[in-house]
Every structure is written in C-alpha cells, then in structure tokens.
Amino acid sequence: xxYKFKSKATxxxxxxxxxxxxxxxxxxxxxxxxxxxxxxxxxxxxxxALSALQAAIEQEDLHRKEAIAKAKAQNxxxxxxxxxxxxxxxxxxxxxxxxxxxxxxxIVWGVW
Numbered sequence: 001x002x003y004k005f006k007s008k009a010t011x012x013x014x015x016x017x018x019x020x021x022x023x024x025x026x027x028x029x030x031x032x033x034x035x036x037x038x039x040x041x042x043x044x045x046x047x048x049a050l051s052a053l054q055a056a057i058e059q060e061d062l063h064r065k066e067a068i069a070k071a072k073a074q075n076x077x078x079x080x081x082x083x084x085x086x087x088x089x090x091x092x093x094x095x096x097x098x099x100x101x102x103x104x105x106x107i108v109w110g111v112w
Contacts, residue, residue, distance in 0.1 A: 002112045009103035010096050017111070019089045024109075026056045026090075038110040046101045053090050060086045 003020025005013040015023065024030035027049040029039050041049060067079045100107050 003109055004112050005093065005096060005107055005109045007096065007100045007103075007105050007107045009100045009105040013092055013096050014112075015089070015093070020109070022086070023053070023090055023093050026052050028052065036109075039108070041097070041100075041107040041109075043101055043104045043106060046097050046107075050094060050097055050101075053094055057085075057087045057090065 001017040003015045003017060003024075005015070005020075021030050021036075024036050024039075027041070027045075029041065030036040064079075064081055064085075071078050096107060
C-alpha cells in the first residue's frame, strides 16, 4: 500500500505505507487504535506538525549518537542503522507542509 498526499499548492507526494504511517503517527493523525487511511491536515495544524516532526528527527539523531558512543565506550562495533532515517523520509513531507502553510492550503491523503 501507498500513502498519497495531495494539495493545491504542491505536487503529489507518495510514501510507502510504513513511512507514511510513521509520519502520520508523529503528527498525531494515525494510531493503532485509530488507523488513518484518509485524512486532512489543515493549515492551522501545520506548525504543530512541523514541530513534532522536527522533535522526532532530533530524538532519532540523539538516539543514534548515544548508541554509537555507548558502543565505542564498551569497545564494541558501532551499531548498524538503516541507510535512510526519518530525516530523509520526512523531508519531502515537511517541504510540502511549509509550502502549504505559505499558500494556506490543506493537505489531504489517502491509501492507494
């Protein structure tokens, strides 16, 4: 499955299901109790969404640095992380949100 994000201010953005769900979970639009197969992010919700994504990215970066430092302190090999982190996965969505904020346009999504 794919998540397709659309707005009048930008081109469409397509994410694989796990990545789309993670982004939506971070911004509070998806949970296991309330799965989101379609929805809307209003312009007034966008600053909070950007803040939540930025905080999650910083948390992931910090976790990675701490894990590397811990392994180094214990003379263990550095931990392996996925080649692409949240920063890279969320950046296109964050750019879309910024453009939609400027244009005061909502973002809608659905599952394909």
